[in-house]
Amino acid sequence: MQNPQLTNDGKLKHLLSIDGLPKSILNQILDTAESFVGVAEREVKKVPLLRGKTVCNLFFENSTRTRTTFEIAAKRLSADVITLNVSTSSQSKGETILDTIDNLTAMHADMFVVRHAQSGAAHMIAKHVAPHIHVINAGDGRHAHPTQGLLDVFTIRHYKPEMHNLRVAIVGDVLHSRVARSEIHALTTLGVPEIRVIAPKTLLPKDVEKLGVHVYHDMREGLKNVDVIMMLRLQNERMTSAMLPSSQEYFKTYGLTSEKLALAKPDAIVMHPGPMNRGVEIDSAVADGTQSVILPQVTYGIAVRMAVMSILAGN
Amino acid sequence: MKIHIKNGHLIDPKNGIDAKQDIYIAAGKIAGIGKSPEGFTANQTIDATNLVVIPGLVDLSARLREPGFEHKATLESEMQAAAAGGVTSLACPPDTDPVLDEPGLVEMLKHRAKQLNQAHVYPLGALTHQLAGIEITEMCELNEAGCVGFSQADIAIKDTQVLWRAMQYAATFGFTVWLRPEEPYLAKDGVAHDGEVAARLGLKGIPAAAETLAIASILRIAKETGANVHLCRLSTAEGVDMVRAAKKTGQKVTCDVSANHLHLTDFDIGYFDANVHLKPPARSQRDKTALSNGLADGTIDAICSDHTPVDDDAKLYPFAEAEAGATGLELLLPLTLKWADDNKLSLSDAVKHITQSPANILGIAAGDLSINASADICVFDAKQYWKIEPKALLSQGKNTPFLGMELAGKVRYTLVNGHVVHG
Amino acid sequence: MNLPNPEALFEMLAEQIKPMITAKTAIVGIHSGGAWLTERLLPILGKDIENGILDVSFYRDDFNQRGLHNETKPSQIPFDVQDKHILLIDDVFYTGRTIRAAMNELFDYGRPASITLAVLVNRGGRELPIAPQISAFNTEIEASKNLQLLRHQDGTFYFTLEENE
Numbered sequence: 001m002q003n004p005q006l007t008n009d010g011k012l013k014h015l016l017s018i019d020g021l022p023k024s025i026l027n028q029i030l031d032t033a034e035s036f037v038g039v040a041e042r043e044v045k046k047v048p049l050l051r052g053k054t055v056c057n058l059f060f061e062n063s064t065r066t067r068t069t070f071e072i073a074a075k076r077l078s079a080d081v082i083t084l085n086v087s088t089s090s091q092s093k094g095e096t097i098l099d100t101i102d103n104l105t106a107m108h109a110d111m112f113v114v115r116h117a118q119s120g121a122a123h124m125i126a127k128h129v130a131p132h133i134h135v136i137n138a139g140d141g142r143h144a145h146p147t148q149g150l151l152d153v154f155t156i157r158h159y160k161p162e163m164h165n166l167r168v169a170i171v172g173d174v175l176h177s178r179v180a181r182s183e184i185h186a187l188t189t190l191g192v193p194e195i196r197v198i199a200p201k202t203l204l205p206k207d208v209e210k211l212g213v214h215v216y217h218d219m220r221e222g223l224k225n226v227d228v229i230m231m232l233r234l235q236n237e238r239m240t241s242a243m244l245p246s247s248q249e250y251f252k253t254y255g256l257t258s259e260k261l262a263l264a265k266p267d268a269i270v271m272h273p274g275p276m277n278r279g280v281e282i283d284s285a286v287a288d289g290t291q292s293v294i295l296p297q298v299t300y301g302i303a304v305r306m307a308v309m310s311i312l313a314g315n
Numbered sequence: 316m317k318i319h320i321k322n323g324h325l326i327d328p329k330n331g332i333d334a335k336q337d338i339y340i341a342a343g344k345i346a347g348i349g350k351s352p353e354g355f356t357a358n359q360t361i362d363a364t365n366l367v368v369i370p371g372l373v374d375l376s377a378r379l380r381e382p383g384f385e386h387k388a389t390l391e392s393e394m395q396a397a398a399a400g401g402v403t404s405l406a407c408p409p410d411t412d413p414v415l416d417e418p419g420l421v422e423m424l425k426h427r428a429k430q431l432n433q434a435h436v437y438p439l440g441a442l443t444h445q446l447a448g449i450e451i452t453e454m455c456e457l458n459e460a461g462c463v464g465f466s467q468a469d470i471a472i473k474d475t476q477v478l479w480r481a482m483q484y485a486a487t488f489g490f491t492v493w494l495r496p497e498e499p500y501l502a503k504d505g506v507a508h509d510g511e512v513a514a515r516l517g518l519k520g521i522p523a524a525a526e527t528l529a530i531a532s533i534l535r536i537a538k539e540t541g542a543n544v545h546l547c548r549l550s551t552a553e554g555v556d557m558v559r560a561a562k563k564t565g566q567k568v569t570c571d572v573s574a575n576h577l578h579l580t581d582f583d584i585g586y587f588d589a590n591v592h593l594k595p596p597a598r599s600q601r602d603k604t605a606l607s608n609g610l611a612d613g614t615i616d617a618i619c620s621d622h623t624p625v626d627d628d629a630k631l632y633p634f635a636e637a638e639a640g641a642t643g644l645e646l647l648l649p650l651t652l653k654w655a656d657d658n659k660l661s662l663s664d665a666v667k668h669i670t671q672s673p674a675n676i677l678g679i680a681a682g683d684l685s686i687n688a689s690a691d692i693c694v695f696d697a698k699q700y701w702k703i704e705p706k707a708l709l710s711q712g713k714n715t716p717f718l719g720m721e722l723a724g725k726v727r728y729t730l731v732n733g734h735v736v737h738g
Numbered sequence: 739m740n741l742p743n744p745e746a747l748f749e750m751l752a753e754q755i756k757p758m759i760t761a762k763t764a765i766v767g768i769h770s771g772g773a774w775l776t777e778r779l780l781p782i783l784g785k786d787i788e789n790g791i792l793d794v795s796f797y798r799d800d801f802n803q804r805g806l807h808n809e810t811k812p813s814q815i816p817f818d819v820q821d822k823h824i825l826l827i828d829d830v831f832y833t834g835r836t837i838r839a840a841m842n843e844l845f846d847y848g849r850p851a852s853i854t855l856a857v858l859v860n861r862g863g864r865e866l867p868i869a870p871q872i873s874a875f876n877t878e879i880e881a882s883k884n885l886q887l888l889r890h891q892d893g894t895f896y897f898t899l900e901e902n903e
Contacts, residue, residue, distance in 0.1 A: 118633035120587030142517030313875025
């Protein structure tokens with residue numbers, strides 16, 4: 001099956017999922033992102049790469065943070081940006097998705113950044129857009145959030161360049177997390193030798209080891225000697241659907257506190273895709289502490305998204 | 316109308332025929348095999364040289380979408396599809412709109428079907444009102460109106476007490492209860508087999524245990540109440556094992572598998588192909604192999620198409636939101652042939668699963684070419700490949716996971732009651 | 739054709755540049771050839787001159803035709819461009835488009851007092867009204883040929899002149 005993200009000669013046409021992308025393309029994105037980090041520190045924080053191009057943010061699922069970073073990234077590339085917040089009430093059927101896409105194409109949109117509550121939505125859209133249009137998946141259901149996965153490994157690469165020697169732990173609701181899946185694929189593709197997931201059984205997908213991870217239910221065991229801790233956000237629904245008893249017990253067993261952090265390597269870094277639930281998955285002392293790289297993640301997020309858009313626009 | 320089908324390779328599992336034989340039809344019935352009956356002069360001769368002649372296919376599950384879902388398909392289009400697929404008898408599930416829980420509705424459906432003069436239609440009545448799993452239906456009345464069994468379609472009964480009583484009532488009169496085994500709470504909102512593929516794609520999984528737990532309950536209740544039960548659309552290896560074990564104890568139970576599940580696994584979802592969104596879901600390679608073995612050793616009695624046409628837009632959604640199901644009447648034969656070929660089984664073994672066995676399950680006189688049997692016949696070219704594409708299908712449902720594939724097995728003629736309905 | 743030894747040209751270039759250095763001069767090399775030249779120039783010019791590297795990938799005018807170059811490197815301009823006299827260094831001056839991109843990029847950092855372009859070789863064939871003020875060697879090379887400055891392991895320069903594919 002031809003990977004729908006790649007052209008016939010192996011160039012990136014859409015960014016839908018890190019799963020299935022060759023290492024060379026991941027590295028191309030990360031290396032290009034390096035060059036964009038500096039742009040934010042200049043007088044004129046723009047480059048003219050996407051001048052005259054229109055990027056359309058198509059958010060079927062609400063998100064101010066992600067939408068804003070994509071907007072900033074597109075504008076820093078000198079693109080024109082349209083944002084469409086299609087609320088779930090008006091969009092109840094797929095016809096609206098495809099009709100919306102057709103309308104936007106008629107308005108000469110060159111690139112769609114799509115977020116949707118259903119897994120596979122970005123793939124579906126990519127299948128139906130006109131050939132010159134590029135689709136970036138900004139999060140589809142539980143399936144993937146590739147730019148988040150990329151900015152996470154970019155961050156890791158920045159602080160821990162020796163990727164071939166790292167132990168990484170991902171903590172929290174892996175079952176429902178598109179961020180976790182993208183992180184796992186990025187880490188395995190880039191050759192990180194040990195990836196651990198730490199979670200109660202109710203928050204892990206069946207056969208998760210087949211994704212290339214070691215499973216831990218005991219957080220203290222799982223954090224021993226890790227170099228990178230990636231925390232995941234816990235959503236309230238997990239308590240109401242019998243997967244967890246309470247956020248207090250969750251914090252006790254799977255929350256990252258200074259005491260647990262001390263079990264990892266002394267120079268371990270702490271990451272979180274945001275927004276954080278302080279006191280649920282992570283203690284404020286850790287979130288604001290010296291080992292936290294949560295704020296730099298955000299900065300790198302813009303550079304990585306600029307890199308993705310540039311590479312796609314040029315292909 | 317006297318018809319002579321000459322030179323064809325006849326396969327009739329019930330009567331043990333697997334040889335070149337001519338077949339003679341008169342007054343809608345089979346008048347002779349091999350030798351022409353006394354004084355027979357054909358009005359029409361069908362040259363079946365290099366073709367295979369078998370009993371018309373008996374399909375245990377085909378949704379005709381009437382009443383109520385005419386935007387998805389109509390009786391006319393689907394009966395034509397049946398004819399094109401060589402299907403001469405079919406059972407349809409009760410999940411129409413309104414649900415087939417009133418004798419009047421059943422009579423109307425039967426009447427409509429009869430008028431079209433194509434395949435014989437055997438409706439399955441609803442086991443509970445509106446399929447809601449609360450009150451049982453007037454099974455005797457429905458049976459009289461023409462229902463050959465009682466089913467819950469895809470909607471499991473949540474209240475075990477209701478299930479028990481419904482089966483007990485059916486058992487009183489010897490009616491067969493058709494159930495697709497799936498524990499409703501474990502399967503809720505699930506769209507794919509709970510395993511590596513669902514984990515990777517971020518799709519909510521339906522664990523194999525949802526099927527096996529339900530099979531265990533159903534078999535136990537059937538044993539206690541004495542009900543005849545037919546398990547629909549097995550999908551798990553453990554499920555096959557459970558039925559095998561039950562049959563070994565002498566329990567009367569039958570089951571079927573959908574032709575789709577003999578060829579697909581969860582890997583075929585690929586990049587979220589909504590055509591592979593099925594109920595039950597396509598499961599692992601191990602499950603697929605077990606289903607195949609189950610058919611071969613007789614644990615599974617029949618192959619059905621599980622024909623479920625949907626309208627064009629219904630699949631144009633993200634996977635989980637796309638309507639489940641695949642069109643199948645025209646694919647039952649080629650998919651069965653391919654399965655037999657892949658597993659090095661004889662044509663006769665394959666044909667049995669879509670003619671004689673399903674006819675036995677339905678309790679109808681069909682699925683064989685005995686003298687005086689209704690002349691329901693399918694003549695096909697086992698070697699002709701054809702491409703599965705929308706324009707090649709007569710069904711209004713173009714939704715199939717096999718889109719774009721070339722399959723062998725093209726129906727040339729279909730006869731029902733001795734007259735040609737296709738070809 | 740016989741190209742002069744780039745090492746010799748480099749000596750000539752350094753001689754021509756030396757008198758231009760003032761307190762407000764900054765040297766910016768265009769990646770990659772210009773950056774190499776700048777690296778070799780700095781110790782010769784002696785003082786602690788402000789310097790930087792420009793990668794013009796994001797300012798090229800052929801992005802829509804050719805896409806993003808595979809190996810972009812971050813530009814490094816660690817000084818304030820405002821009011822500086824920039825000495826822009828490149829290895830081969832050809833169409834002038836790289837210099838246009840470099841100037842556009844520089845102006846996104848600030849407003850320089852002046853820009854002086856110094857190159858090792860001016861190979862003729864300019865397509866824009868841009869020209870180097872300093873060039874160690876002027877010649878005419880056919881459009882079908884590609885002139886490149888490369889470095890040996892020990893850092894010494896050499897030229898290659900090959901047919902375009």
